[in-house]
Amino acid sequence: MSRIRLLRYTAPLLALALVAACGGTTRDDADDAGPADEGASADPNADFQTGLSIAMLPKSVNNPYFDASSSGAEAAATALEGTFEYTGPSDASASSQVSYIDTLSQQATDVILLSANDPNALCSSLDQARAGGSVVVTFDSDVDPACRDLFVSQVNSDEVGLALLEMAAGQIGGDGEVAILSATANATNQNAWIDVIESELESNPSYADIELVDVVYGDDEDEKSFSETQGLLQAHPDLSAIISPTTVGIAAAARYLSGSEYKGEVALTGLGTPNQMREFVTDGTVTEFALWDPTALGELAAYTGAAAASGIITGAEGETFTAGDLGEYTVGADGVVTLGPPTRFNADNIGDFDF
Known part of the structure; x- marks a missing residue:
């Protein structure tokens, strides 16, 4: 997370950091909680900053996979009372993505969700976006870890x-x-x-x-x-x-x-x-x-970005956050958050899925 963004939320985040330092509550812990915890908020989004601007930049638009990812990200942005924009090039090239990153940076977008067409060619634009206060979360396809805040991986x-x-x-x-x-x-x-x-x-x-x-x-x-x-x-x-x-x-x-x-x-x-x-x-x-479910991937990417923009996580290994109905996730090494294992589809089960 950029220093500018950290300064923006310093006061409320100090309180959150103190709570985290004293030990958070996992889903299993919550199940064992006694009457003293009954007054705690049941809203998994309570700690998130509201009004965040979230934008998704895929490898290319007009791609059913990324269309599904955008619908998941938009659902998360709506649940968090934020705004959502889906934008990107029609061709899958790194050079085409640069202008979109620059535009989102100029618009002071809070969270940029990026599926990168190249691991290094986008870094200069991403560095500028982060310096301007944007949280950069890659999903689906990563860049050099030094060029982003977190990466949401589909699977191992x-x-x-x-x-x-x-x-x-x-x-x-x-x-x-x-x-x-x-x-x-x-x-x-x-x-x-x-x-x-x-x-x-x-x-x-x-x-x-x-x-x-x-x-x-x-x-x-x-x-x-x-x-x-x-x-x-x-x-x-x-x-x-x-x-x-x-x-x-x-x-x-x-x-x-x-x-x-x-x-x-x-x-x-x-x-x-x-x-x-x-x-x-x-x-x-x-x-x-x-x-994997690309809708869930987009949703997780949006929640991950919002968690970073809200100061709930910084990208450090071992940090946890709740991604709405998807549940709790833990940040791994190099700021990687993993959705889960792939699903195999064949004649026996393909009728059970609609995405």
Whole structure:
């Protein structure tokens, strides 16, 4: 948190800090509380500053994944009696995000929620925003930790990479060529998951018969992801599976496969929303894929930013806060707050989800 923001809330935050120093109450502690605690506020938002301006800047707009995230963030902002703005470029590039960060900084936005297209290229603008009093919380895709206050991660990176590889291996019987259709080459989350996949393929004997033959980038653009899928299949005639750890990419790849001779022959898995992928599961193009709830991710990001802007947390490891109905969360190392494990979707359960 910036020094300016700390000064803005010094008086009320000193009181909060003293309470925290004496020991907070977790959900389990509250269950055991006696009659003396009955007069305490039951409102989980009572300690949050009201009237905060919260803005979400995704990798790109017109993306169902980020649309869902924005709805969660807006719900949190409304619950906290704040204002919400959803803004961003139509293309997933770091240079396009810079002007939006600068505008939000000039508007003295209290909380900027950012899914970054590059880990370093945005740092200068983010530093200026923080110096001006904005709390910067990255979500989905991080920047250098020195350039933001906190990062809200979907899940542990290892869990995502392992899940993607497990699904692909299961669908091809543990044998064959696989390729990856990613988003942008500099996306930190995508690259972390790909690193896990590559490491497992090199070191885990369970995957000894699987070969990663290519990694391509659709830049989170539908048409480019569609054409990259076509290119992969032409370049690798023996390809067994495509892993696409991006909601835009997996939907575009599924659309291509569903109308081609490769349907049912080349497996496709990755990260997608149930509403995007339902038709492709129904028609047999896709067997199983995974994702976390992007609405909950946006909601948690907004609560995390509001908690920092309100002085409830500073980003230090071990701090806790309550994110509305999502419950209590703990800040981890490097200011990371993690939503939870991914959910796998298939024909048996996809009808139970609507996002």
